[in-house]
Amino acid sequence: VWFETGTVPLHLGVDPAFTPATKAHxxxxxxxxxxxxxxxxxxxxxxxxxEPLPGYDRYYSSDPFGNRIELxxxxxx
Numbered sequence: 114v115w116f117e118t119g120t121v122p123l124h125l126g127v128d129p130a131f132t133p134a135t136k137a138h139x140x141x142x143x144x145x146x147x148x149x150x151x152x153x154x155x156x157x158x159x160x161x162x163x164e165p166l167p168g169y170d171r172y173y174s175s176d177p178f179g180n181r182i183e184l185x186x187x188x189x190x
Contacts (some may be wrong), residue, residue: 135181140183146170149184 116123143149150160153174161173171185 127178131178133175133181136181137175138181138183140171140185142185142187144186145188146172146184 114125118123150172154160158174163171163173166185168188169185170188171183173183175179175181
């Protein structure tokens with residue numbers, strides 16, 4: 114799968130013997146955390162809130178293969 118935002122491309126390949134890691138993950142900083150959370154929830158994707166990260170609001174979800182994905186945004190408080 115290919116992801117691209119601006120000039121940053123990200124290519125992820127598939128390994129048939131793949132087993133998702135339980136802690137390792139990618140993180141994406143996004144401008145509207147609530148909007149993405151609403152879309153994920155509406156699509157039935159799991160939302161997991163983890164321990165706080167100073168200066169950021171964040172949560173995790175998983176892709177269809179079980180990979181952990183962190184989504185975060187600088188907190189306004």
